[in-house]
Amino acid sequence: IPSRTLKVEHDPTDDLNAVSAPDLVRLLRMSGFDEASVVVDGAVENLALPEMDYDETIEERGGMTEDASATSTWIGGLHFNVILSGICWFVSMLSIVEGWEDLKYAGIASVVFGIPPVAMKAWRTFRRCQFDANCMMVVAAFGALGLGEFDEAASVAFLFAVSEFLEARATSRARKALSAIVSLRPEHANLINRSTGEVTIVPASRIPVGSYVSVRTGDKVPADGVVEEGTSTVDESSLTGESRPISKEPDNQVSGGSINVGQTRLVVRTTSTVDDSAVSRLIRLVEEAQANRSPTEKLVDSFAKRYTPIVMSAAALMCTIPWAWGAEVGRYWTLNGLIIIVIACPCALTISTPVTYAAGLAATAQKGIIVKGGARLEALGNVKKIVFDKTGTITEGKFALTHLEVVGEARTRNQLLELLALMEGPSSHPLSATLVNAAKKEGIGAPVDVSLTEHTILKGEGVTARVDNHQVYVGNIRLFERLGLYKDLHESRRRSANDWSTAGGTVGFVGILGVGIVGMFCVSDKIRDEAKDVISTLMTDGYEVMMLTGDSDGAAKAVGRDVGLPHECIHSHLMPEDKLHFIGSIRGMSGSRQPVMCGSKELVLMVGDGVNDAPALAVADVGVAMGEGAALAMEMSDVTLMDSNLTKLTYSINMGSKVINTIRENIILSLLAKAVVVGLTFVGKMTLLWAIASDVGIMLMVTLNGMKLLPGRDGASLASERVVPVRVKRGGRYDELQSNDGLRGEGQATTLPEII
Numbered sequence: 135i136p137s138r139t140l141k142v143e144h145d146p147t148d149d150l151n152a153v154s155a156p157d158l159v160r161l162l163r164m165s166g167f168d169e170a171s172v173v174v175d176g177a178v179e180n181l182a183l184p185e186m187d188y189d190e191t192i193e194e195r196g197g198m199t200e201d202a203s204a205t206s207t208w209i210g211g212l213h214f215n216v217i218l219s220g221i222c223w224f225v226s227m228l229s230i231v232e233g234w235e236d237l238k239y240a241g242i243a244s245v246v247f248g249i250p251p252v253a254m255k256a257w258r259t260f261r262r263c264q265f266d267a268n269c270m271m272v273v274a275a276f277g278a279l280g281l282g283e284f285d286e287a288a289s290v291a292f293l294f295a296v297s298e299f300l301e302a303r304a305t306s307r308a309r310k311a312l313s314a315i316v317s318l319r320p321e322h323a324n325l326i327n328r329s330t331g332e333v334t335i336v337p338a339s340r341i342p343v344g345s346y347v348s349v350r351t352g353d354k355v356p357a358d359g360v361v362e363e364g365t366s367t368v369d370e371s372s373l374t375g376e377s378r379p380i381s382k383e384p385d386n387q388v389s390g391g392s393i394n395v396g397q398t399r400l401v402v403r404t405t406s407t408v409d410d411s412a413v414s415r416l417i418r419l420v421e422e423a424q425a426n427r428s429p430t431e432k433l434v435d436s437f438a439k440r441y442t443p444i445v446m447s448a449a450a451l452m453c454t455i456p457w458a459w460g461a462e463v464g465r466y467w468t469l470n471g472l473i474i475i476v477i478a479c480p481c482a483l484t485i486s487t488p489v490t491y492a493a494g495l496a497a498t499a500q501k502g503i504i505v506k507g508g509a510r511l512e513a514l515g516n517v518k519k520i521v522f523d524k525t526g527t528i529t530e531g532k533f534a535l536t537h538l539e540v541v542g543e544a545r546t547r548n549q550l551l552e553l554l555a556l557m558e559g560p561s562s563h564p565l566s567a568t569l570v571n572a573a574k575k576e577g578i579g580a581p582v583d584v585s586l587t588e589h590t591i592l593k594g595e596g597v598t599a600r601v602d603n604h605q606v607y608v609g610n611i612r613l614f615e616r617l618g619l620y621k622d623l624h625e626s627r628r629r630s631a632n633d634w635s636t637a638g639g640t641v642g643f644v645g646i647l648g649v650g651i652v653g654m655f656c657v658s659d660k661i662r663d664e665a666k667d668v669i670s671t672l673m674t675d676g677y678e679v680m681m682l683t684g685d686s687d688g689a690a691k692a693v694g695r696d697v698g699l700p701h702e703c704i705h706s707h708l709m710p711e712d713k714l715h716f717i718g719s720i721r722g723m724s725g726s727r728q729p730v731m732c733g734s735k736e737l738v739l740m741v742g743d744g745v746n747d748a749p750a751l752a753v754a755d756v757g758v759a760m761g762e763g764a765a766l767a768m769e770m771s772d773v774t775l776m777d778s779n780l781t782k783l784t785y786s787i788n789m790g791s792k793v794i795n796t797i798r799e800n801i802i803l804s805l806l807a808k809a810v811v812v813g814l815t816f817v818g819k820m821t822l823l824w825a826i827a828s829d830v831g832i833m834l835m836v837t838l839n840g841m842k843l844l845p846g847r848d849g850a851s852l853a854s855e856r857v858v859p860v861r862v863k864r865g866g867r868y869d870e871l872q873s874n875d876g877l878r879g880e881g882q883a884t885t886l887p888e889i890i
Contacts (some may be wrong), residue, residue: 152829200536216295219248223288230285241284248291249275252298263845265442267479267798273446275473277453278822281465286822290476295866297830320391320408323356324348327403338408349388349400357390358410359402366396390414437483445478469822470815476825485833486800490840494793497843502761502776503786510772513756514790517739519720520672521750523713524683524693525640526564526743527760527780528669529659533568537634541627544646548578550653553601553644556580557608560589561597568657593746594684594709596642605647610640611686611705619645627654638692640685666697668780672787675749682713684746713750721755741783742771758783792843807832 155172162170222244229238249272256268271294278287281672285662326346327334336355346362349355353369367379370392379395382388392410394400408414452471457464491508498505505511522528539545555573558566559580573579589599595616596609607613611631614620618867620628620643631641634656644653672679680703683690690706705716721738738745740754751757751771759771760778775782811828814820 167401173531178462213251213530215247215251216292216299219244219288219292219295222247223285223292226285226288237590238284239286241286242279244288245275245291248295250286252291252294264439270442270446270475270479273473274475274822274826277468277475280757281468281472281821283469289823290826293826293830295390297833300830320354320356324350324353341404341408343404343653345404347402347404349394349402351394351397351399353394355388355390355392355394355400357404357408358406359390359404360388360389361388361400362403363401364398366394366398366400368400369393369395387765396577407845424527437480442478445474449478451473472819473815473820473825474812474821476673476822477808477815477829479738479829483801483804483836486804486836486840487797489837490793490800490843491794493841493843494789498786498789501785502779503782504774504776505597505786506772508793510756511790511793513737514739514773514787515792515794516735516737517677517756517787517790519678519680519738520681521717521720521738521740521754522669523740523742523747523750524681524685524690525659527741528665528693528697529661531564531659531743533565533640533657533659535568535572535655536639536653536658537630538572539627539630539654541651541653544649545652548576550644551576551578552581553606553653554608554655556584556586556601557589557599557606560586561591563591565642565657566597567808569655594712597792604649607645607647608642610642610684612684614643614645614651617645619643619651623651627651630654631656632688635686635688636692636883638689638696640689661693661696662780664779664781668784669697669699673698680705682716684710685710710746710749713747714753717750717754718720721753721769739787741780743778789843796840796843799841804832 159170159172183642222240226238226241226244229235229240252268253272256266256272259266259269271290275287275290278284278290292394322335323338323341323345324333324347325336325341326332326348328346341356347356347359351366361382361384363384365381365383368382368388369379370389382400387405388400388402390406452474453468456467465472488508491511494511495505495508498511505514523561525531538547538550540550543555551573554569555578558569584602585600587600589597592609592613595613596607598605598607598609600606606851607619609619611620614623623631631654634641639656639658641654642658643651644655646652669679679699681690681694681699682705683693685706687706690704691701694701694704708716717738717740737755739756739758741748741758741760742748742762751759756773757771758775759774761776773786775786807828811820811825815825
């Protein structure tokens with residue numbers, strides 16, 4: 135669980151099946167979750183829903199708090215038993231001083247203080263018929279005690295305990311960065327009663343679609359919606375990675391999880407539930423990413439499972455057979471066997487690999503890029519061919535009507551606009567919204583005295599429906615060529631359509647079966663500002679870049695020319711299934727994803743935004759969806775660019791390459807270091823102290839090497855460590871602490887219900 139917090143709804147008043155919060159904690163601890171603790175007990179606080187209580191001195195950064203377990207530790211977070219173990223270890227090391235040999239017995243106390251937590255973990259692992267690093271360290275420590283090497287045993291017990299602490303501290307940066315995303319989900323909402331104007335605080339999950347909510351300065355928007363009242367600025371950095379606040383005014387859309395950082399309250403009408411909002415989709419993607427393990431992670435784990443028993447068997451032989459040649463020989467080889475056990479611990483490999491992936495995933499998430507797991511992040515680094523959809527990807531997908539001409543005398547211009555508004559109203563395509571808005575600008579809407587039935591979307595072509603028993607079609611040239619209506623269009627009209635298309639416009643027609651084409655139109659779409667630079671950078675870096683579109687050849691080449699794509703890399707007149715087959719044809723044998731040590735740059739990446747792109751996104755090795763596109767495209771993709779900025783694509787590809795290089799560095803460094811120590815062991819130049827010290831050092835080196843991918847201090851907050859206002863409960867009232875941005879004053883009190 136990225137947030138490391140579990141909310142459990144239960145009924146402690148049930149006489150037959152009562153389960154208390156302490157009971158749940160005991161069960162978790164019995165299952166191996168030693169740090170489980172109760173944050174809030176709803177039964178004690180008399181809460182209908184779980185709610186966080188805070189002391190005035192507690193500061194919540196990005197929705198996160200320090201681990202509750204920190205309160206039970208001493209210096210720097212170390213448990214008292216580890217500190218005592220360290221003191222005794224230091225005393226035992228003084229036995230090397232002449233005349234102080236008896237101090238070595240302090241090593242026994244060091245083991246007594248340091249080894250029990252490790253031994254309990256080893257026992258739980260052994261009960262599952264497995265063998266891990268904890269088991270290896272227990273064997274090494276007790277083996278050293280048996281040989282009378284008390285200071286060496288103390289070194290194993292203390293330094294391994296310290297290594298676990300340092301590992302937890304180092305890896306917590308990636309965990310906190312991902313937890314910051316998971317904690318973005320709004321907990322409460324200020325629901326407005328439209329009849330009385332009264333504001334009631336309710337759980338955000340209970341806000342229905344169409345509700346009016348008050349979003350005060352510093353509040354999170356509980357769900358996606360439309361601003362009905364107020365003008366302010368909203369911080370969307372948690373969703374898009376864009377640090378600049380966005381101005382919002384009436385009729386503007388706002389996303390759930392964004393924060394009102396302006397000076398004015400916003401009244402928002404919700405258009406989705408909390409579970410369907412942008413922030414919930416983001417959280418689901420992040421949590422899904424944590425569940426997806428890469429081939430390299432699986433390979434490392436599989437290697438460790440096979441490697442550990444082999445090493446233990448070899449060490450067992452070293453510790454037993456040589457005793458047949460005498461005590462001195464047996465003692466020498468037993469000590470070497472224990473050193474082999476320590477240095478063979480696969481911690482550096484098994485820890486650094488997932489930490490590197492977590493750091494990469496957190497770094498991309500902070501930029502508004504959601505990668506669905508380490509496997510996809512790894513695949514990004516092995517991409518060779520990049521395929522772009524045109525509409526909504528290279529272009530913004532925000533059309534403007536540039537030409538509208540009536541063909542024949544069957545309809546007037548106003549009747550043609552009415553027909554377009556009627557036909558395109560039920561469609562979700564961006565072009566449809568453009569035609570409807572164009573009609574509205576001329577004061578024309580869909581007629582109410584006309585029947586519309588059998589409205590059907592023709593994929594890659596347009597729409598059709600029956601209007602007052604007439605079959606009407608609106609779509610592209612492909613549709614009307616199939617219907618046989620385009621050939622009846624006058625030559626001058628065809629030339630106009632061709633000219634519009636050559637200029638980069640998207641041309642469409644309106645036709646009635648039995649009557650013919652009654653109108654034609656052209657809409658234009660603006661190319662994204664960053665598209666040319668991104669494509670140029672990718673081509674310069676050696677990637678093969680192509681563009682697919684269902685649009686006409688003229689429109690496709692006009693866009694391709696503007697962004698610098700050669701004609702042979704532009705493919706037009708493609709249906710959704712054509713895009714699917716094209717991606718499949720260029721994939722070749724690159725479909726299998728191999729571990730990073732074996733993989734090569736040969737994968738195919740597809741970038742799209744619409745429902746029509748979903749099949750191609752699914753079949754590509756890496757599918758990238760634009761965040762402003764269709765929900766289906768995001769579900770089918772491997773990567774989502776939340777703010778639809780193409781510069782994030784190059785960042786994610788570069789991050790994939792960095793992750794692969796970092797993992798290779800870690801694997802090579804770990805194996806090389808172990809080989810050196812094993813060599814020194816067999817020539818008699820190694821001790822248990824230096825073996826455990828080298829193991830801890832290598833583990834920290836590879837872990838920190840993986841953590842270098844995580845930008846920013848602690849990587850803990852997506853909003854530059856913005857301090858979120860915290861409500862402190864005192865009886866039935868809540869006081870709000872002052873936030874960093876000065877949006878709230880200390881001591882401002884708000885009367886809230888006891889149970890929310």
